[in-house]
Structures are given as structure tokens and as C-alpha cells.
Amino acid sequence: MNAVDTAIHVAAKSIRLADVTKAYGKVNVIPSLDIEFRSGEFTVILGPSGCGKSTLLQMIAGLERVTNGKILFGGKEVQDLEPKQRGCAMVFQNYALYPHMTVAENMSYSLKVAGMTKPERQARVKIVAGMLGLGDYLDRKPGQLSGGQRQRVAIGRAIIREPGVLLFDEPLSNLDAQLRHDTRIELADLHRRIGATTVFVTHDQVEAMTLADRILILNKGQVEQFDTPKAIYHRPASVFVAKFIGSPPMNILPAQGDGSVLRLSDGQVVGEYGLKGDFQLGIRPENVVVEQGMSGGLAAPVRFREDLGSHSIISVDIAGTPVRIATPFGGVVPDYTRLAVTFPMKALHLFDGQTGKAIPEGFGVASKDGK
Ligand SMILES: Nc1ncnc2c1ncn2[C@@H]1O[C@H](COP(=O)(O)OP(=O)(O)OP(=O)(O)O)[C@@H](O)[C@H]1O
Ligand SMILES: [Mg+2]
Structure with missing residues (x-):
């Protein structure tokens, strides 16, 4: 040395x-x-x-x-x-x-x-x-x-x-x-x-x-x-984590399962789901899909739209809950005052309605990190 x-x-x-x-x-x-x-x-x-x-x-x-x-x-x-x-x-x-x-x-x-x-x-x-x-x-x-x-x-x-x-x-x-x-x-x-x-x-x-x-x-x-x-x-372990990470953070909506389908608080059906009970449904802004045309999907009146250069953030209401959607700038989102959107099953996160903890058997858990 x-x-x-x-x-x-x-x-x-x-x-x-x-x-x-x-x-x-x-x-x-x-x-x-x-x-x-x-x-x-x-x-x-x-x-x-x-x-x-x-x-x-x-x-x-x-x-x-x-x-x-x-x-x-x-x-x-x-x-x-x-x-x-x-x-x-x-x-x-x-x-x-x-x-x-x-x-x-x-x-x-x-x-x-x-x-x-x-x-x-x-x-x-x-x-x-x-x-x-x-x-x-x-x-x-x-x-x-x-x-x-x-x-x-x-x-x-x-x-x-x-x-x-x-x-x-x-x-x-x-x-x-x-x-x-x-x-x-x-x-x-x-x-x-x-x-x-x-x-x-x-x-x-x-x-x-x-x-x-x-x-x-x-x-x-x-x-x-x-x-x-x-x-x-x-794979956020709780609603707390889900809301803390991501910009804008994950959208969280109250939902209810009746053993066959999952519904939002206004009764709109998100998709098929086998569990019963109160849940909190999570979806990241980049995973919300805007349907072409206004029919089908979930009704989403537009509140405002922010163009950030690389992408746009569209703020909508779904079943009375504010939801943000991220779309590529200059993408295909029409300038309507009302959109129809879907939540792809594999992108959904499901949390317990009371505790906010992630439900292991929630949608698409295995596929979320691209595996
Ligand atoms: N010397 C002290 N006496 C009494 N309470 C204290 C003392 N130092 C910190 N606290 C309290 O302990 C808690 C944690 O404080 P801490 O500084 O660790 O927070 P933090 O997570 O670093 O917050 P920030 O992000 O604002 O820096 C706070 O409620 C604070 O008021
Ligand atoms: Mg500190």
C-alpha cells in the first residue's frame, strides 16, 4: 500500500x-x-x-x-x-x-x-x-x-x-x-x-x-x-401506498362486489368478479382506456384537461369520484365534454373497503409487473 x-x-x-x-x-x-x-x-x-x-x-x-x-x-x-x-x-x-x-x-x-x-x-x-x-x-x-x-x-x-x-x-x-x-x-x-x-x-x-x-x-x-x-x-400493499406513488397518483374508487360483478357506487358495472363485499378499486391514470365514440364503457364527464407537452391529463368524474386519465399528447382523445372509458381488468388493483389493504386475489395481480 x-x-x-x-x-x-x-x-x-x-x-x-x-x-x-x-x-x-x-x-x-x-x-x-x-x-x-x-x-x-x-x-x-x-x-x-x-x-x-x-x-x-x-x-x-x-x-x-x-x-x-x-x-x-x-x-x-x-x-x-x-x-x-x-x-x-x-x-x-x-x-x-x-x-x-x-x-x-x-x-x-x-x-x-x-x-x-x-x-x-x-x-x-x-x-x-x-x-x-x-x-x-x-x-x-x-x-x-x-x-x-x-x-x-x-x-x-x-x-x-x-x-x-x-x-x-x-x-x-x-x-x-x-x-x-x-x-x-x-x-x-x-x-x-x-x-x-x-x-x-x-x-x-x-x-x-x-x-x-x-x-x-x-x-x-x-x-x-x-x-x-x-x-x-x-403491487402497492395499501391504498396509502397506491396514492403516494405515481404522478398523478393512482385513482381510487369505492366499489362493491355481489359475487358475480363489481359495481361502482352508482351501479355501473366495471367487470366480472367473484368476491362479495366493499372494496376500493385502484387504477393508474395511464391504464384508463378512452373508448372511441361515447357509447359503451363507464360514463366520464370531463372536468378539465391539462396539456403537459409529452402527455395530457384529463380529469373526469366517474360515479361521482374524480379520476385522472393520462394520454399521450396529440393522442386520440376527442375533445368531448363527456367520455366513455374502460378499466382493463389486468390493470386493476383491489383493496379492502375498510382497511385499505391490498387483496391478494385482486385482479391481474400477477400480470402487473409485466410478467
Ligand atoms: N424534539 C422534538 N420534540 C417533540 N416532538 C418532536 C421533536 N422532533 C420531532 N417531533 C415530532 O415528531 C414527529 C416526527 O417528526 P420528524 O421530524 O421525524 O418528521 P419527518 O417525517 O421528518 O417530517 P418532514 O417531512 O416534515 O421533515 C412530528 O410530529 C414532530 O412534530
Ligand atoms: Mg424531516
Whole structure:
């Protein structure tokens, strides 16, 4: 090995939360979580505001204590360790850089505190700055950088310590759309190169779909679904997940089965179905089929139409429920005030009317991911 090692070496560790709970006083933010992020895996956490995403990251990082339960990195308990003893690094939405230090000093500060020699620190700064395209900015202070550059410094500061666990709390939220897109691709590339176990919180479902090996959907501190992006999109475990993913999200309509057909609340028949009971019927906007001519199918008075360039979104009412239909731009949808549509059986999702949980024997379950 060289006297000065110039590569970033990460020993990725699995993260396990074993029956972890978190309460702030009487407020039970996380009732009980038992999950594992696999070694080297990129997990994205999605969930509504206040569901406990930041709290979860902070407990992993050691910035918040667990109320009960254990956290294990690579099988070793860390819940009682100080943040700096855990071998993990966190990147925040607001960058949290030291304003009086240069880019190089910001990135290498933790190495200095850890007692690393100056030549070693400089070598590490050089390689990390090279990875993040910050080579020309090393002598600048954060105030002399753009938002995107500051965020890269924050990322550099995190990875320079070679953390086995890398945590991101909405790191791209302050960037404009183009920069967000570019940084997202760089992050994916960075992950491939350094391989740290990564947990990434976002509100952006495109980030979730494109970056994640698995997506964890949290609802009130509990797991709604923890699965691959493909499974989350094609086989949502609940109405909550179905409505959370997809833009526009899945349409959900109340429906009733009488043992032979499934009807909407106004009595219109969707199709044949053998189960009895109250259901919630789901169909993605891109799966609704607009019939040519106004006869046949389900009656769908048009409320409005948005042309987005690549495609159009048509908002209609079906059995009194707002439904959105996505159609290719310049497609065949006539400019009627009333359409007739059908819901192809293989594209339908069926959820329990009361609990909202997916019904395994619902329509077309096996064919939804194209298999
Ligand atoms: N220090 C605290 N004391 C009391 N309650 C807190 C504290 N920190 C967070 N909470 C509460 O815990 C819940 C979860 O907060 P958290 O910050 O984890 O949410 P989040 O999912 O990250 O939300 P957002 O998407 O808005 O960032 C919220 O109801 C919040 O008000
Ligand atoms: Mg948060």
C-alpha cells in the first residue's frame, strides 16, 4: 500500500432496527419498527410530513436516542454509542457547513479532529473533490458557492470519513429542478463507486423510484411497505401506498362486489368478479382506456384537461369520484365534454373497503409487473 492512500474505502455495514420505539414525552412518534437495511443497499424513505423520517435517521446517526429497542450496525449494537463512534455520516437539507472555513477545511475538519496527518488529509480532499467536481473551489468559503456546490461540499464532508453508513435527509430539496436531476445521477454514481449502506429521505418520488434499491414507505412511524420501486409501483400493499406513488397518483374508487360483478357506487358495472363485499378499486391514470365514440364503457364527464407537452391529463368524474386519465399528447382523445372509458381488468388493483389493504386475489395481480 502507498504511504498516502488516495482511495475512498468503505466497509459497508447492515443497519438493523430491532423493535425500536421513539416517543417525545407523550407523543409516540415511532410505535415500533423492526427493519433491516442490507449492507451496501440504497434505501429511500418516503412518507408524509411528520411521519418520523428525520427522527428515524437521527436515531441511526445517534443524534436522537431510541426510547426502546436496539440499533445494530453489522450486528453490533450502537444505540448507546456517540454519533462519532458509530462510523456513519449524515448530510442535511440545509448543508450545515462551517461558514468561516474553506471548502477544503470544511471537508477535512473531521479528519483533523480524528488526528490524521496533513498530507493524508490533503490527499483525501483531493480525491473527494475530484469525485464531486469541486477541485477548483477548494479555497473558497461556503458563502462564495452556489447552492448546488454547497451541497456537494456537504456530501464530500460526509464521504471523506469513509462511513460504512451514509444518511441523507432531503439533501436535494433546495436545488432547482435541473440541478436536482444532475445531482441525483451523480449520487447514484457515487453510491456505485463507494458502496456505503445508504438511507436517503426525500419527498420526491422520482428520486425514490430512480435511486432506491428498496423504498420504505412510512406512515405515522410505521412501515406501510418496504420493497423494490417496481413492486411498490406495480403491487402497492395499501391504498396509502397506491396514492403516494405515481404522478398523478393512482385513482381510487369505492366499489362493491355481489359475487358475480363489481359495481361502482352508482351501479355501473366495471367487470366480472367473484368476491362479495366493499372494496376500493385502484387504477393508474395511464391504464384508463378512452373508448372511441361515447357509447359503451363507464360514463366520464370531463372536468378539465391539462396539456403537459409529452402527455395530457384529463380529469373526469366517474360515479361521482374524480379520476385522472393520462394520454399521450396529440393522442386520440376527442375533445368531448363527456367520455366513455374502460378499466382493463389486468390493470386493476383491489383493496379492502375498510382497511385499505391490498387483496391478494385482486385482479391481474400477477400480470402487473409485466410478467
Ligand atoms: N424534539 C422534538 N420534540 C417533540 N416532538 C418532536 C421533536 N422532533 C420531532 N417531533 C415530532 O415528531 C414527529 C416526527 O417528526 P420528524 O421530524 O421525524 O418528521 P419527518 O417525517 O421528518 O417530517 P418532514 O417531512 O416534515 O421533515 C412530528 O410530529 C414532530 O412534530
Ligand atoms: Mg424531516
